[in-house]
Each structure stands twice: as C-alpha cells, then as structure tokens.
Amino acid sequence: MDTFGIWVAAFLTLGIISFLYRDNPWYKVCESIFVGISAGYWFVTLFYDNILGLFWRGVTSPDPHYMLLVGAVLGFMMLLRLVPPIGWISRWPLAFVVGATAGLYIINYFSSNVMLQVQSTLAPLFSTKFGQPIFEASLYDTIGNLVIAGGTFTGLVYFFFSKEHKGVFGGAARIGIWTIMITFGASFGYTVMSRMSLLIGRMEFIFGDWLRLIR
Amino acid sequence: MRREVPLIITAVVGVIFVIQYFIPHAPFNQFNSWFSDWFAIIGACAIWLGALNLMRISADKIYRRRSGWGYAAIIIASFLLIATIGFAGGSQFRDPGTGFDWLYTWVYSPLSATMFALLAFFVASASYRAFRARNLEATLLLLAAFFVMIGRVPVGDAIGSFIHLPESLMPSKITIWIMGFINSAGQRAIMIGIALGIVSTSLRIILGIERSYLGGD
Structure with a gap:
C-alpha cells in the first residue's frame, strides 16, 4: 500500500511542479484534487473535533453544558447563508465572531505587541541589564542595543503620517525606512530559505523515496 | 433587525471580552469560557459553509457545462472520497492505517508541501525582476x-x-x-x-x- 502511495504522491508532486513549464491539464487535475481533499479534510476533522467532540459530547454528557446550544444555534445561523432569502441571518453569528475578536484583540495586541515590545526596547544601552555598571556591555551588544532602540523609534517615526516628513523628523523617518527595508530584506531571505527547504524535501522524496537514486 | 441586532451583538460581546480582562471573576470569567466554545462551534460551521458552498458552485459549473467543468467534477469527487472515508471511519478516523490517514499522508501532505515549495520558484523569479x-x-x-x-x-x-x-x-x-x-x-x-x-x-x-x-x- 505504501508503494502505491509513493507512486500517487510522486504523480501529484510532479503534476504541481509541471506548472513551472506552463498551466496544463495535469497541474489543473492535481490542483482540483488538492482543493477537494483540503475542503473534505477540514470538513471531517472539524465535525469530529468541534461539532461532535465539543458540542454533542458536551450536551449529552452526564453533566450537560446546555450553554453550548447557543453556539450550535449561532453555527446553524451561519449555515443559513446557503439559503439566499434568509441568508442575512448569518450576520448574527458573524457579528458575534467580529465582536469577540475585536474585544480579544484590544487587550491582547495592546499588551503583547505594544506594551511588551516597548518594555523590551526600553533597555540599558551600555550595559546588559538594569543595575549593572555603565559600559559593562561589550561593543557588539552596545551597538546592537543602540540599533534596536534607534531603529524601533525611527521606524515608528516613519509610520507617523500626521506630520510631514521634513527636517529632523524627515531625517528620522529616512533612517526608519532604512531599518524597515533591511527588515523586509531579512524577512524575504528567511521566506526564500523556508520555501527552498520545502522544495529540497520534495526533491528528496522524488529522487530518494520514489526513484531511489539517492539514499 | 438586519443591521441593528448584529451591531448590538458585536458591541455587547466585544465589551464583555474587554471587561473579563479587568474583572476575571463570575460571571465574566464564565462568559469567556462560553464564548470560546461558541467561537469554536461557529468556526467549524463557517468551514462547513465554505466547503458546502464550494460543492454548490462546482455542481453548478458541471450542470451548466461551463468551461473547466471536468475539474469541478474532480473537486467534488475528491471531497466526497475523503469525506466518505472520514465519516465511515468513526471517531478514530485519523488513526494510523486508516483510509483517511492514507489520503492525508500520500495526497494532502505532498500536494500541500509542493504547492508551497512552488513558491520558491515564483519568489526567485519575482526577485530577479524586482x-x-x-x-x-x-x-x-x-x-x-x-x-x-x-x-x-x-x-x-x-x-x-x-x-x-x-x-x-x-x-x-x-x-x-x-x-x-x-x-x-x-x-x-x-x-x-x-x-x-x-x-x-x-x-x-x-x-x-x-x-x-x-x-x-
């Protein structure tokens, strides 16, 4: 069965890679299989995990959680989107999701992405931590601390569009855009390397598992 | 009714989620637990909605014999195959050795990994130009x-x-x-x-x- 599986996986892998030549029927078949299988995979998994596992077991347990019925009703309302005359009812569960996400994000993002990041940036420049003597940090760390503090501040200045980027403010914004461009470059390089490692994995499968040309 | 009720739901749920951070006691901590469960159930139904809508659009494409209807048939066949095998497998549907696991290992995983690997070429090509x-x-x-x-x-x-x-x-x-x-x-x-x-x-x-x-x- 595994041998058959390897051949199926090789057929599908080569089908997707064939897109590099041009859009072709083999690629489209593999793409359609991917779409159908992905939809079906999540359809089944979420049924067992969330609907059967969370809702049904919760309601039918010896200590039933009847509040789960509210979630089920909201979920059912979401599915009514498929019935155009009463599709507007799906706005109710959508409003719940939007409201919950908004409420959750206000505090979560403010505490983790603003407060914690600011706290981490407000660190001693010339020592490794608070309480240590000045110039205790190495030159490497000192330059790094200056880059982090200056880069974060100037990066934020660049994102401040309520004031024209002129004079000292414009100079800071210019340093900010340099920092951000280096960040984008680093993120780009990082992404390329992760995609490359996926590609190497597929090539190992083709030439190793399937063709057995490499061991 | 169509706009007012959703606005009220959003406001009430949003405010409760903010309050429960500051008052992590009854009844607000209980709201948090309920809302998390409801969120998970609605999320599952939203994925179901997407999958069922995909089936509806694909079936319509086949019925009207629109361009590429054969690929729509493959989408429906693939969906029905994995859904049937998954539901037939019961709650142990994804255990090693099941048909669902086989489809995941030899169809879903290779297709997913290759799709993302393909981006390496597009990124390389885009970076060459940009x-x-x-x-x-x-x-x-x-x-x-x-x-x-x-x-x-x-x-x-x-x-x-x-x-x-x-x-x-x-x-x-x-x-x-x-x-x-x-x-x-x-x-x-x-x-x-x-x-x-x-x-x-x-x-x-x-x-x-x-x-x-x-x-x-």
Missing part, C-alpha cells in the same frame, strides 16, 4: 536578503574562509547580527504600528462606527 539596486533603500533590502540567504547555508562561511574573512565578518555572523538587531528593531516598529491599528479598528467596530463587515443592504 531586485535592482536602483536606490539606497532597494540596495539595503537586496543586501539584507543576500546575507540572510547566504548566511544560512554552509557555502556562505566556506566562501568567507576562502577569501580569508575575519571570523566576525563571516556571512553566518552577519546574518545573526541582522536578524538579532536590525530585524528586531524593524519588526518591533511594524508590530507596534499594526497593534495600534488593530486596537483602534477594534474600538471602532465595538462602538459601531466601522460597519463594513455587515456588507450591503
């Missing part, structure tokens, strides 16, 4: 990407040794410095900017100023 050192900003982006890529493979330091670079200027060391300091500074600025934007947008949503998620009518 990465021109036309100005200082573009040059900085180009150099950062170059050092991060070359510094993460053994050949980077091999080249450094070949041209007798000092240890501190080896590509791997430059990569660590870029990722640890300049990248951290840039990411922080971006994260703080995004977070402030999310907080203000969330407030607008809870207060009913931002209503675009309700759509038209």
Whole structure:
C-alpha cells in the first residue's frame, strides 16, 4: 500500500511542479484534487473535533453544558447563508465572531505587541541589564542595543503620517525606512530559505523515496 | 433587525471580552469560557459553509457545462472520497492505517508541501525582476536578503574562509547580527504600528462606527 502511495504522491508532486513549464491539464487535475481533499479534510476533522467532540459530547454528557446550544444555534445561523432569502441571518453569528475578536484583540495586541515590545526596547544601552555598571556591555551588544532602540523609534517615526516628513523628523523617518527595508530584506531571505527547504524535501522524496537514486 | 441586532451583538460581546480582562471573576470569567466554545462551534460551521458552498458552485459549473467543468467534477469527487472515508471511519478516523490517514499522508501532505515549495520558484523569479539596486533603500533590502540567504547555508562561511574573512565578518555572523538587531528593531516598529491599528479598528467596530463587515443592504 505504501508503494502505491509513493507512486500517487510522486504523480501529484510532479503534476504541481509541471506548472513551472506552463498551466496544463495535469497541474489543473492535481490542483482540483488538492482543493477537494483540503475542503473534505477540514470538513471531517472539524465535525469530529468541534461539532461532535465539543458540542454533542458536551450536551449529552452526564453533566450537560446546555450553554453550548447557543453556539450550535449561532453555527446553524451561519449555515443559513446557503439559503439566499434568509441568508442575512448569518450576520448574527458573524457579528458575534467580529465582536469577540475585536474585544480579544484590544487587550491582547495592546499588551503583547505594544506594551511588551516597548518594555523590551526600553533597555540599558551600555550595559546588559538594569543595575549593572555603565559600559559593562561589550561593543557588539552596545551597538546592537543602540540599533534596536534607534531603529524601533525611527521606524515608528516613519509610520507617523500626521506630520510631514521634513527636517529632523524627515531625517528620522529616512533612517526608519532604512531599518524597515533591511527588515523586509531579512524577512524575504528567511521566506526564500523556508520555501527552498520545502522544495529540497520534495526533491528528496522524488529522487530518494520514489526513484531511489539517492539514499 | 438586519443591521441593528448584529451591531448590538458585536458591541455587547466585544465589551464583555474587554471587561473579563479587568474583572476575571463570575460571571465574566464564565462568559469567556462560553464564548470560546461558541467561537469554536461557529468556526467549524463557517468551514462547513465554505466547503458546502464550494460543492454548490462546482455542481453548478458541471450542470451548466461551463468551461473547466471536468475539474469541478474532480473537486467534488475528491471531497466526497475523503469525506466518505472520514465519516465511515468513526471517531478514530485519523488513526494510523486508516483510509483517511492514507489520503492525508500520500495526497494532502505532498500536494500541500509542493504547492508551497512552488513558491520558491515564483519568489526567485519575482526577485530577479524586482531586485535592482536602483536606490539606497532597494540596495539595503537586496543586501539584507543576500546575507540572510547566504548566511544560512554552509557555502556562505566556506566562501568567507576562502577569501580569508575575519571570523566576525563571516556571512553566518552577519546574518545573526541582522536578524538579532536590525530585524528586531524593524519588526518591533511594524508590530507596534499594526497593534495600534488593530486596537483602534477594534474600538471602532465595538462602538459601531466601522460597519463594513455587515456588507450591503
């Protein structure tokens, strides 16, 4: 069965890679299989995990959680989107999701992405931590601390569009855009390397598992 | 009814989620638990909605014999195959050795990994066209990407040794410095900017100023 599986996986892998030549029927078949299988995979998994596992077991347990019925009703309302005359009812569960996400994000993002990041940036420049003597940090760390503090501040200045980027403010914004461009470059390089490692994995499968040309 | 009720639901749920951070006691902590469960059930139904809509659109394409209807038939057949096998397998549907597990291992995983691997070629092709050192900003982006890529493979330091670079200027060391300091500074600025934007947008949503998620009518 595994041998058959390897051949199926090789057929599908080569089908997707064939897109590099041009859009072709083999690629489209593999793409359609991917779409159908992905939809079906999540359809089944979420049924067992969330609907059967969370809702049904919760309601039918010896200590039933009847509040789960509210979630089920909201979920059912979401599915009514498929019935155009009463599709507007799906706005109710959508409003719940939007409201919950908004409420959750206000505090979560403010505490983790603003407060914690600011706290981490407000660190001693010339020592490794608070309480240590000045110039205790190495030159490497000192330059790094200056880059982090200056880069974060100037990066934020660049994102401040309520004031024209002129004079000292414009100079800071210019340093900010340099920092951000280096960040984008680093993120780009990082992404390329992760995609490359996926590609190497597929090539190992083709030439190793399937063709057995490499061991 | 069509717009007012959703606005009230959004406001009430949003305010309760904010309050429960400040008053983590009954009844607000109980609301948090209920809302999390409801969120998971609605999320599952939203995925079901997407899958069923995909089936409806694909079936319509086949019925009307629109261009590419054969591929729509493959989508439906693939969906029905994995759904039937999954539901027939019962609650142990994804255990090793089941048909669902076989489809996941030999169909879903290879297709998913290859789809993402394909992006490597597109990224390479796009960077060939876009990465021109036309100005200082573009040059900085180009150099950062170059050092991060070359510094993460053994050949980077091999080249450094070949041209007798000092240890501190080896590509791997430059990569660590870029990722640890300049990248951290840039990411922080971006994260703080995004977070402030999310907080203000969330407030607008809870207060009913931002209503675009309700759509038209």
